[in-house]
Amino acid sequence: MLFADLTTSQTVMYTFSRVEAIAVKAQLLDEGGGIQDSKKFSLDPDITSFEMLQSLLTKAFNMKGKFMISYVTIDDEEHLVQLSVHNDWDLDAAILNSNSVESCLKLIIQQKSPDEGLGDWDVVQRGDIPEGSDRRSISDNLVHAITDRLSSILKPGKKSKPEELYKPSKSPMTDAEFRNYMDCDGKLVNERAFRESIYQGGIDPGLRKVTWRHLVNVFPADLNGKERFAYLQSKAKEYAMLKDVWKTNLKQGTVSEELKFVTSMVRKDVIRTDRTNSFFKGREDNKNIESLFDILCTYSMNHPEVSYCQGMSDMAAVLLVVQNDEANAYLCFCAIMKRLKYNFMFDGKAMTCKFDHLKLLLSYYDPEFWTYMIENEVNDLFFTYRWLLLEMKREFAFNDALYMLEVMWSTLPIDHPLNGVSLSDVYCTCNNSLNLIPKQLISAVASSNGFATGSGTPTPYTKLLSLVRKSSAHSNTPSGNQESIKQMFYDSQQSLPCEMHNGNLHDQENNINHSLEISVSQEPQELSSKFYIDVVTDKNGVLQYKDELLNSGSLEIIDIYNISTDVGESIISTSSMDSG
């Protein structure tokens, strides 16, 4: 084993790029935990990658074989904890936290034992494992089952207890195993195997925080560790701004009916959501309860179509406990709500559909039981409402529920958000600058500038906007379509002659071709790319679709959030030429 002290040469601010150099003091520990060797060196956080650190340490200590690096920091409860460094992302986090312990960061690096995986158990802190079952526990106590299992692995001679009721087909995913699914840049490359593993054995509680973000489809595809870090940071910034909007309204007393309703409902529920869990225990001004309140209010105010519905607090609480960070929990919440929001909607259509499916299943698989239910007039299955709405979350003790949820979620399709998870239905970001523009304002600008040609005939722009609005009003498209829609985007781009890219017109039998330029901003910002849509209006300015892309169906994917102001400008020029 090896211990390394990183001493920062200057105070580390939140933006680590300001630090020019970090002094590293590394200590190699032997198997018994004693100091075997120690070295001092410095590194430049801007250019040092995880790989470089590894090779540096290999050289410095003449290491043979694989070894693991972890650093020591202080957790929220002021305890010293060890966290593993597996990739650039972790390294960034380590450097960010390098001033947390006596202005130096302690790394624990461990020679990889032949029995891979056991070493990782070192990093599981007591606090990482949620406390014992607080409600009806179905599988006795999962944590005990896991620890029993662990001790039977640690001591091969010891036989596992005969009363072991539940045995997952494999042990929970550990740090070491998780790393196998990533390449050297920290890109998650073997996602299918990653999910299969979770399905078979769940996730080590200490690893949930990181893995759940992948599991609930928070990241766009193919991000490496560094990009994910930047993505999370930018989303956290965006969340802070969204939260600020309604908070300011509250402070200034400009409280809309909706805000009044949402805050009072959410307040009533957060003080009775999982309060027996140590995370939310104690007084009502517990900061975690406040975080839960902020997450739910921000979501509700930014998703007026969903607003707030009881039960949402249960789902958000689970994510907040696991993420232990408000902004990240919000991001995860938005990601799962993309799928779950229909359950919570006022019209009840999604729930009705679920009941129907369940009835069908039951009558098919157990006709005898189904007949019994009909005889007893419970065939409406309303008693399963909570099961379905909360994906069984409340039917298990909290810890068991975490395990159950991750296993269940691992069976869902991989669904990387093309341009990152949208945090709001109301606001869009413009030119990646994170300036928030209310959606209503954009449509207002469109109509006030008199884009309509002649007697109220819709211009491509107004048509486009109305389509986008329409699509966001009933965006029931299964998200699985994203891949094919993305392909359509590329196809359309290739089919267009380049001279049409800047909003040129082409008169052909009185029809006018417009090329609309749409910038789709991807996070992180460097990945921003532009797409072009080809549309045709006839001589009266009525929109004729040339490209399938502009059919309302395919337009649904153009989340207003992803359309930058470039579009507006491009279309403005098109429209003005049109009228002239």
Add this chain to the structure above:
Amino acid sequence: MESSSNEHIDYVFKVVLIGDCGVGKSSLLLRYSDDFFQESYLCTIGVDLRIRTISVDDKRVKLQMWDTAGQERFKTLCGHYYRGAEAIIIVFDVTSENSFSNVLRWYEEARQLSRQDTVLVLLGNKSDMADSRAVSTERAQSLAASLNIAYFESSAKLCDNVKETFTATTRKMMEAYQKHHRAHLPDDLTNSKSLHMSQPIKSSTSLNCFDCSIM
């Protein structure tokens, strides 16, 4: 609690609790069925069921108590339970003016969706919080009188007047039952769908007072 697996049951009554979010419907039922109070109880999703068998005037009565979610969004679902109910208890929070002003809405809905012989009762909960009381007993009483229904006040927290409310409501249900079914009493009730005047009910063995919450 008071029921054994093979006992004789005279009546099975369905009681539905309705009212705004957070007025204490679940707490009242938890107190009544399990004699337990928790300051921050979970918000109800959909409907919850609790069962208790009691003795009123020498009759054994099994109460199926349906706890409904207060949020508007669950209304369609909860409304479904009104029709089968022998009693609907409209609960409000005496410290919340808002929950009191919504009583009328709840009343109208209950009247619309329930049967003619369904007993309606108004119940002001959280009577222990005298300092933050917003609705006086007199106001609540006069509202109840204008609706021609009974009014009770209780504290689930202090276990004050909870049992009495349910007992009184049960008595009213028995009266209403006898009034509507006098012609048929006592034997030919086995076919009655809405009300089961029954021999020991087989399924009751599994539905004892504890742990009967199916949702």
